[in-house]
Amino acid sequence: MNHQQYTNIVTFLNKGKIPEQYDMTAKKRSFQNYCKPFQLEEGKLFRVTKWQSLVLILKEEETEAISLEKNKVFDKIKKELFETLKNMSRHVIYVK
Numbered sequence: 001m002n003h004q005q006y007t008n009i010v011t012f013l014n015k016g017k018i019p020e021q022y023d024m025t026a027k028k029r030s031f032q033n034y035c036k037p038f039q040l041e042e043g044k045l046f047r048v049t050k051w052q053s054l055v056l057i058l059k060e061e062e063t064e065a066i067s068l069e070k071n072k073v074f075d076k077i078k079k080e081l082f083e084t085l086k087n088m089s090r091h092v093i094y095v096k
Contacts, residue, residue, distance in 0.1 A: 001057055001058065001059060001060065002059070002060055003059050003060065003061070006045065006057065006059050008031075009034075009035050009038050009045060010040065010045055012031070012032075012035050013035065013038060013039065013040050013045075014040065018031055018032070019031070037049075038057070039054075041054070044056060044057075045057040
């Protein structure tokens with residue numbers, strides 16, 4: 001989610017303040033309806049899905065950290081897999 005939209009929703013949920021760009025009555029109502037499925041928990045923004053589970057909402061700049069963490073996890077799995085395969089090859093007896 002872009003930073004401005006994220007900030008607008010958090011401000012609305014915290015203070016009940018609608019951003020100035022939604023001056024007209026129809027736009028105010030539209031923004032309020034848009035914010036209904038969102039809720040704040042411990043300072044983090046979540047969206048309630050139709051199955052009543054919470055999904056963490058991230059700002060655009062936060063997604064880079066996730067991809068870096070994902071790469072670390074894959075590298076660790078790859079390293080452990082190769083170590084396991086290397087250790088297994090020591091215990092294999094080749095028969096013709």
